[in-house]
Amino acid sequence: MAFTLAQPVHSELLIKKSRFIGCVRPVADRAAAQQVVEALRAQHPAAAHVCWAFMAGGQSAANDDGEPGGTAGRPMLEVLRHQQLEGVLATVVRYFGGVKLGAGGLVRAYTDAVAQALIDAPLQPRVAQSTLCCSVPYDAEGAVRRELAAAGASLGDVRHETLVRLAFSLPADRSDALVRRIQDATQGRVVWEDPKT
The missing domain is CATH 3.30.70.240 (Alpha-Beta Plaits)
Known part of the structure; x- marks a missing residue:
């Protein structure tokens, strides 16, 4: 059974001076997801990266936004898939703190930012x-x-x-x-x- 969210859920992590601001929210389609991502870029012009993952059946997608390939968007998408979520967008805004995390550290950071937001999220069954x-x-x-x-x-x-x-x-x-x-x-x-x- 697939689930969705009734409202956005948030997280914030500080890892080796880098700030990761996570959010998972329900969205209708990929166009709506793109609008949210563009709004976040405008809202956080000093952020180093605005990475995202969108889960909605055939429209699913992920974007590393300049992070090394496969270290941000894809791991975020896997968290959504593991939670059996559909019709949701996960975003993580990263403010770089000057310390490189390495590929493994980035995967953990982006995964944790999404997972932390979902810890107490009230999931709703998605009804066709x-x-x-x-x-x-x-x-x-x-x-x-x-x-x-x-x-x-x-x-x-x-x-x-x-x-x-x-x-x-x-x-x-x-x-x-x-x-x-x-x-x-x-x-x-x-x-x-x-x-x-």
Whole structure:
């Protein structure tokens, strides 16, 4: 089972005069992760390195940001993988203290910065979500909204056009039952659409 975080968690280590500021936070996708990294670079212009690891299935990536290859981003990614985390970004900002740590020391420092942040982090099971979209006549909108509320679905975009178009998301394992209930509630007067259009 994969887990994620509800909120960011932090750590700070001082190792041989170098300061390592760690953070692990939930992020939606790689673009959001890149924005966080750029914001950290702007926030810490005097930092020697802003290393990061992003874990999200096929979009996973790691970056050593000038540290010797494989001594920062990859070890951080392994900590996330070991904790079975998905949809998270680990960052470590390093202020160089003048003492070189060597490859082994760097791996330990970056690994520890991420691991320390996660020590007491409340992990949440990651639940696969389905996004659905349907169009119904105006007189069926109330019935659909009641079914969505009863199922605990999150209502997204609603457009009032020729028909009422509703986009919503809910845990994937509950989507089939909700589709059947909406079919029944609207007496089959529902048109299912691609949520991306």
